[in-house]
Amino acid sequence: MAILKIAKMGHPVLQRRAEEVSDPTAPQIRKLVQDMIETMHDAQGRGLAAPQVHVPLRIVVFITPEDLEFEGVTAIVNPVLELLTEERVSGWEACLSVPGLQGIVPRAPKVRYTGITPEGNSIDRTVEGFHAVVVQHEFDHLDGVLYPQRMDDLTGLIFESESRWFQASEDT
Numbered sequence: 789m790a791i792l793k794i795a796k797m798g799h800p801v802l803q804r805r806a807e808e809v810s811d812p813t814a815p816q817i818r819k820l821v822q823d824m825i826e827t828m829h830d831a832q833g834r835g836l837a838a839p840q841v842h843v844p845l846r847i848v849v850f851i852t853p854e855d856l857e858f859e860g861v862t863a864i865v866n867p868v869l870e871l872l873t874e875e876r877v878s879g880w881e882a883c884l885s886v887p888g889l890q891g892i893v894p895r896a897p898k899v900r901y902t903g904i905t906p907e908g909n910s911i912d913r914t915v916e917g918f919h920a921v922v923v924q925h926e927f928d929h930l931d932g933v934l935y936p937q938r939m940d941d942l943t944g945l946i947f948e949s950e951s952r953w954f955q956a957s958e959d960t
């Protein structure tokens with residue numbers, strides 16, 4: 789296992805569409821997934837997409853609130869996402885490729901996603917809330933989209949060190 793270098797906003801690998809993985813269970817894919825999980829844990833992130841470690845392939849790992857139900861970390865290859873509502877709900881997001889910042893991003897509150905695991909198992913989940921947000925954020929990385937590009941109002945893009953001002957305004 790190895791901790792990989794994380795690409796930051798501005799690197800071209802984060803701006804292009806990632807390629808389909810032809811053999812999701814190949815040994816080198818499994819090794820990459822293990823390294824991505826280790827890198828995510830080391831960076832204290834909740835999700836990581838392969839382009840964020842400079843690999844332009846359609847692979848994502850993430851930790852959901854249903855950790856136990858889904859056996860900890862989810863790793864998914866060649867995922868397909870379907871938004872199940874017209875409604876959008878805004879909430880704070882952050883990204884390991886946009887360090888130090890956080891932003892208010894509108895997302896669908898309910899989604900369905902499918903894909904395959906590095907073990908060769910099919911995934912087909914319909915999820916809501918934080919799980920739905922994480923999936924939309926991570927899958928966006930595979931299409932070269934970072935969360936600031938999803939924001940309606942860049943006034944809500946702030947440094948985490950200034951988040952107290954937003955907390956205060958919400959409390960009053």
Ligand code: NI
Pocket residue numbers: 882883884885925926929
């Ligand atoms: Ni991200």
